[in-house]
Structures are given as structure tokens and as C-alpha cells.
Amino acid sequence: MSTNGKADTTILVVDDVAASRYALGAVLRRDGHRVILAASAQEALAELDALHRAGALPDVALVDVGLPDMSGFELCRRLKEAPRTAALPVVHFSAARVAPADRCLGLDAGGEAYLTVPAEPAEIQAVVRAAARGARHRSDAEAEAGHLTRLAETILDVQSARCPRELADAAAAGTDRLTKSPAAAFILADDGAMHRGLSRRRAATSLPDDGAHEAVARLILRVMSGHVGVRSTVAPAPLWPPGFFPAEPVGGTGPPDGARLALARSREGSAPVCLATPTYARHPPETSRLVGRLAHATALAAERLLMYEMERHIALTLQRSFLPTHVPQVPGTEVVVRYEPASSDTEIGGDFYAALPTSGGVLTAIGDVVGHSLDAATVMVEIRHALRAYCVEESDPRKLAHCLDNMLQRYHPDVTATLCLALVDPATGRTRVANAGHIPPLVVSDTGTATYLPACGPLLGLGLDRPAPTETVLSPTDRLLMVTDGLIETRGTDLAVSMQHLRTVAADAPLGVADLCDTLLACFGHDRDDDIALLALRLTGSR
Structure with a gap:
């Protein structure tokens, strides 16, 4: 008009x-x-x-x-x-x-x-x-x-992304929705990693190779060098690598693979974001402004998610340094441990395990400090070190639990923890168990049965009396399994039901302590909201 x-x-x-x-x-x-x-x-x-x-x-x-x-x-x-x-x-x-x-x-x-x-x-x-x-x-x-409604819906999808890859996919889909054309989104992390998303409108052809992605990364860095906020530009076909968009519709007049770019960076040093559409897909200036606003929202979300990824990496590195992947082997026993962090938690937790030689045999321990925070992990480390110190002079699991309970009351009066201790004599198989509010040990036989030991007691940190240890005798065909509740606890499901499920799966697991742990992780260890720790022990018959 x-x-x-x-x-x-x-x-x-x-x-x-x-x-x-x-x-x-x-x-x-x-x-x-x-x-x-x-x-x-x-x-x-x-x-x-x-x-x-x-x-x-x-x-x-x-x-x-x-x-x-x-x-x-x-x-x-x-x-x-x-x-x-x-x-x-x-x-x-x-x-x-x-x-x-x-x-x-x-x-x-x-x-x-x-x-x-x-x-x-x-x-x-x-x-x-x-x-x-x-x-x-x-x-x-x-x-x-x-237009604003579609932009708001798209920004909501962007803000709901849980990882950089999901963010790139959401940004590409949102750009497609705003422009009604094929779209690609690129997020360039500080370490040089490229997170890319392509809209569904893209033709089902082979994806661009690594060289194409490197060319896009160089272009993004060149355009955004020294700039923050939003920038718009057009990359002609010689500068824009082919393959990210379908071929121009028959009868079109635009370049085959040039791109119209909306780039954004939330602040100096943060990850740049690029939203790209083919130059042959023309749209009015107001649509370009909306894509620019989407690029800015994506850049803000990228900064948050990449910081999340970095913090999670640091947290997991710290957690793994607290919990070594191997424990010292005591003659006459074979001990295997496993640890898996929560799938969606940036904070480190309080799960721990230990296998320690004592005068009375090998002492195995598994526990969980209540909460998910650096404080919980710090208390976990203190409990592990205190247990190592106490068991130099004392091996009785009940007395050790009592000492740890006193330590928590004195130095961390607001903290509670679950703990299960098992003292195993490699020569006789005699096993004494003290439990402080934890899932009791499961004795898994090579004959296809599994039985929980009737060991119970109050949490550490409450100052309550400790019951006498539960005693049993392990045979060379038995495996002693100790786990934290993160392995089986499911919201909305009674813990007793989950424990029964664990018992059934453990009874049917392959022989060996490593295979037992790996089978349980494969069955239960996916998409968990809590950390998982496992410890399995069996007697080897030699000292």
C-alpha cells in the first residue's frame, strides 16, 4: 500500500x-x-x-x-x-x-x-x-x-532450556517461528565449543562439516569483536558456508546460501550468540527487530547456562576428589565402589563410602550427609577423616558410630547424617553391622537370593543410644552390598517398595562384585535427582 x-x-x-x-x-x-x-x-x-x-x-x-x-x-x-x-x-x-x-x-x-x-x-x-x-x-x-506474543512464547522456550544444546535448538525453532523461514542458531562457548541448533524447516540433507562450523565461529568472533548488545549484518555466500539452509525455492532470486545474521552478547567476555536465516527468505524490518530481541534473550540465557555448566564441572571435580574411584584392597577381600552424581544438580552432595583396614578386619562404610551443598560435602569429608582416625584404635562399628555421633553434635549441631558400618573378618566371614538411619546392607548370594540384614538405629547427630551390632557370617559365595538411597528412592514411591525392587534385581545380577554394581547402576541409575554411591564386598578366601 x-x-x-x-x-x-x-x-x-x-x-x-x-x-x-x-x-x-x-x-x-x-x-x-x-x-x-x-x-x-x-x-x-x-x-x-x-x-x-x-x-x-x-x-x-x-x-x-x-x-x-x-x-x-x-x-x-x-x-x-x-x-x-x-x-x-x-x-x-x-x-x-x-x-x-x-x-x-x-x-x-x-x-x-x-x-x-x-x-x-x-x-x-x-x-x-x-x-x-x-x-x-x-x-x-x-x-x-x-509478533510480540510469538516472541514471548519463544523467549519462554529459550529460558526453559536446560543445557546449551537445548538452548540452541529452542532459539533456532523460535527464529523459524518469527520469520517463517529456515533458521540456525549458534552459541560459542568460552572454550571454543560450538553449540548449534537447526529448525525443522531445514531440508533433510547432510549436515555441514567441522570446517563449516569453524568458519561460522570465526565470522561470529569477527563481527562481535569489541561489541556487546545486538548487531545485525548480512553474510554473503562467499563468507557463509553452505549447507545450513535448504536450497532456495524454485524461481527465487536471492543468493543460494547467504545468511542474514542477528548476533548478541550480554556483556564483554560472555558467549556470543548468532541467529541466522537465509538471505532469500525476506522479512520486514519489524521481524528483524524481533529476531534481534530473541538473540539478546538467548545470549542472556547462554551466559546463565554456560556458567551453570562450569560450576557443575567444578563441583563434580571437587566431589570426585573427595571420593576416590578405588579403595585400598584388604587381603582376603575384594571391594568395589561406584559413584554417580545427580543428573540435574549443580551442588555437590554428602554421599560417601570407605573401606578401611582395622585390627578386627576390614571396615566398610557408606553414608549420606543430609542436604546438597558445599556444607554437606565438607561435613562428609570430616566424617570420612574422623572415621579413618577413630578406626586406628577402635574397630567396633557400634563404638565408631557413637564417636561420630558425638563429633557431629559438638562441631555440627544442626547437621544429621545416615551411616552404615560393617566390620568383616576376612578369615571367618564374621560380620558386625551398626546402622544409623541408613538402608541396611544386602547380602547377595551366588545362588540367586538376596536378604537385607536386620540392622537399624537412629541417625548420626541426634545423640541417641546405639543398639548392639547385627551379626552374620558371610560365605565366599556371598556379596555384601551397601548403597545410598539415591540409587532407588523415587518421588511418590514408598521406599520399602523400592528396596524390594533392589533386592529382586540384585538377586538376578551376574556373579562378581563389579558386575553386581554395574547391573544396579544400569537398572536404577538413570536421571536421578540425588547422588548415588555403592560399595560391594566379597571374600576371596586368601589372606
């Missing part, structure tokens, strides 16, 4: 009087409008139906009040009630019904204006222009609201 608002504007004139109909048409054509004529309400409805199917509804309907088959008021009401024509501006006109009450009826029916005819051509033209201009402004406002 031209800047004066008249060219390409279509007016529907509905009038049963032929002379008046053609006179109005001539006045409107002189003002630059395209005119469609209808002699009745039914003819007008049929014309509008055909125009709607063709995707070319008129800009204004000029409707006579006194039509023979239906009043102009009723025709207006029908148009306003139908979703496809509800936004069509209606201007009523009449030579007979000119009273204020008639004008009110026209406005109440949904009309935008009311003309009394005969009228000066300039007045008719001005009223029609005003109606078309108002409709155009409403249409633009509705389109803008639609």
Missing part, C-alpha cells in the same frame, strides 16, 4: 439503486480506490465469501441502509459476527434515514461511520479514507501483538 493510503485499497459498495451505486463507485475510483459493486445484501455476502477464499477481502464496505433483502444494519451485524469479516470496517449511508436515531442504529450494529447522501464527493472520500486508515492501524496493531 502506498504512503497516501489509497492505492491498492479495495472498497465494496452495496446499493440496490444502480445509478447511486455507479456514482459512488466513480467518486471512489477518482480517489484511487479499487471498487467492487453489489446490488443486494446476499450478493455482497457471496462476493465477500469469494474474496475471502482468494485471500483478498476489501478494506471498507460502504453499505446502503435500505437494501431490499436485508437492512444495511442487519448486514453489518452479520459481518461483525463472522470471524473472517469481523474486522472489515462498515460505513452506512442513506438518503432517507437521516435522523440521529438512525445514526445510532448504525453505530450500535457495529458500523464505523454513517453518511447522509447526497454528500460532497470530498466528504465521501474522506470518510472512506478514515475508515480504511483506522482498519489498517488496527490490523497493524493486531499483527504487532501477534
Whole structure:
């Protein structure tokens, strides 16, 4: 549409009087409008139906009040009630019904204006222009609201991403949604890693190779060097590697693989983000602005997620340094440990295990400090070191649990922990177990049975009396299994049910302590909200 608002504007004139109909048409054509004529309400409805199917509804309907088959008021009401024509501006006109009450009826029916005819051509033209201009402004406002709604939905998807790869996929899909064209999103991490997402609109062809990604990375760094905020540019085909977008549709005139880029960086030193669409997919300036806003939102989300990834890496490194992957082997026994961090927790937890030689045999321990934080991990380390110190002089598991309970009450009065201690004599298999609120040990036989030892007691840190240790004798065909609740605990499921499931799976597991642990991790250890620690011991028959 031209800047004066008249060219390409279509007016529907509905009038049963032929002379008046053609006179109005001539006045409107002189003002630059395209005119469609209808002699009745039914003819007008049929014309509008055909125009709607063709995707070319008129800009204004000029409707006579006194039509023979239906009043102009009723025709207006029908148009306003139908979703496809509800936004069509209606201007009523009449030579007979000119009273204020008639004008009110026209406005109440949904009309935008009311003309009394005969009228000066300039007045008719001005009223029609005003109606078309108002409709155009409403249409633009509705389109803008639609764009903003799509942007808000897309930003919500971006902010919901749980990792950089999900973020890149969400940003590419959102760019596709805003531009209605193929799109690619790139997030360049500090370590040089490229996270890429492609929209579904992309053709199912082979993906670009590493060289193409390196070229994009160099381009992003060059464009964003020394800049923060949002930048827009066009990368012509010689600079933009092929393969990220499908070929241009037949009949197009744009470069085959050039790209229109919206780049953003939240602050100096943070990860730059690039949202790309093919240059042949043209879209208006307001769409480009929306893509720029999406790029900025993606950059903010990328900074948060990449910091999350870095903190998680540091936390896991620290946690693994606290818990060695191997424990000292005591003659006459074989001990295997496993540790898996929670799948979605940046903080380090308080799970721990130990296997220590003592004067009374090998002491195995597994426990969990309540909470997920650096404080919990710190207390966990203190418990492990305190246990190592205490067992130099004392091997009785009940007395060791009592000493650790006193230590927590004195130095960490607000902390509690679960702990299970088992003292195994490699020569005789005699085993004594002290349990402090933990899942009891499971004795798994090579004959296909598994039994929990009846060992229980209060948590560490409460200062309560400790019951006498539970005793049993392990045979060379038995494996002593100790786990933390992160392996089996599931929200909404009773722990007793989960323990029974563990017992069944352990009984059917392959022979050997390593195979037992690996089988349990394969069965239970996926997408857990808590850390997992396992310790399995068996007698080897030699000292």
C-alpha cells in the first residue's frame, strides 16, 4: 500500500439503486480506490465469501441502509459476527434515514461511520479514507501483538532450556517461528565449543562439516569483536558456508546460501550468540527487530547456562576428589565402589563410602550427609577423616558410630547424617553391622537370593543410644552390598517398595562384585535427582 493510503485499497459498495451505486463507485475510483459493486445484501455476502477464499477481502464496505433483502444494519451485524469479516470496517449511508436515531442504529450494529447522501464527493472520500486508515492501524496493531506474543512464547522456550544444546535448538525453532523461514542458531562457548541448533524447516540433507562450523565461529568472533548488545549484518555466500539452509525455492532470486545474521552478547567476555536465516527468505524490518530481541534473550540465557555448566564441572571435580574411584584392597577381600552424581544438580552432595583396614578386619562404610551443598560435602569429608582416625584404635562399628555421633553434635549441631558400618573378618566371614538411619546392607548370594540384614538405629547427630551390632557370617559365595538411597528412592514411591525392587534385581545380577554394581547402576541409575554411591564386598578366601 502506498504512503497516501489509497492505492491498492479495495472498497465494496452495496446499493440496490444502480445509478447511486455507479456514482459512488466513480467518486471512489477518482480517489484511487479499487471498487467492487453489489446490488443486494446476499450478493455482497457471496462476493465477500469469494474474496475471502482468494485471500483478498476489501478494506471498507460502504453499505446502503435500505437494501431490499436485508437492512444495511442487519448486514453489518452479520459481518461483525463472522470471524473472517469481523474486522472489515462498515460505513452506512442513506438518503432517507437521516435522523440521529438512525445514526445510532448504525453505530450500535457495529458500523464505523454513517453518511447522509447526497454528500460532497470530498466528504465521501474522506470518510472512506478514515475508515480504511483506522482498519489498517488496527490490523497493524493486531499483527504487532501477534509478533510480540510469538516472541514471548519463544523467549519462554529459550529460558526453559536446560543445557546449551537445548538452548540452541529452542532459539533456532523460535527464529523459524518469527520469520517463517529456515533458521540456525549458534552459541560459542568460552572454550571454543560450538553449540548449534537447526529448525525443522531445514531440508533433510547432510549436515555441514567441522570446517563449516569453524568458519561460522570465526565470522561470529569477527563481527562481535569489541561489541556487546545486538548487531545485525548480512553474510554473503562467499563468507557463509553452505549447507545450513535448504536450497532456495524454485524461481527465487536471492543468493543460494547467504545468511542474514542477528548476533548478541550480554556483556564483554560472555558467549556470543548468532541467529541466522537465509538471505532469500525476506522479512520486514519489524521481524528483524524481533529476531534481534530473541538473540539478546538467548545470549542472556547462554551466559546463565554456560556458567551453570562450569560450576557443575567444578563441583563434580571437587566431589570426585573427595571420593576416590578405588579403595585400598584388604587381603582376603575384594571391594568395589561406584559413584554417580545427580543428573540435574549443580551442588555437590554428602554421599560417601570407605573401606578401611582395622585390627578386627576390614571396615566398610557408606553414608549420606543430609542436604546438597558445599556444607554437606565438607561435613562428609570430616566424617570420612574422623572415621579413618577413630578406626586406628577402635574397630567396633557400634563404638565408631557413637564417636561420630558425638563429633557431629559438638562441631555440627544442626547437621544429621545416615551411616552404615560393617566390620568383616576376612578369615571367618564374621560380620558386625551398626546402622544409623541408613538402608541396611544386602547380602547377595551366588545362588540367586538376596536378604537385607536386620540392622537399624537412629541417625548420626541426634545423640541417641546405639543398639548392639547385627551379626552374620558371610560365605565366599556371598556379596555384601551397601548403597545410598539415591540409587532407588523415587518421588511418590514408598521406599520399602523400592528396596524390594533392589533386592529382586540384585538377586538376578551376574556373579562378581563389579558386575553386581554395574547391573544396579544400569537398572536404577538413570536421571536421578540425588547422588548415588555403592560399595560391594566379597571374600576371596586368601589372606
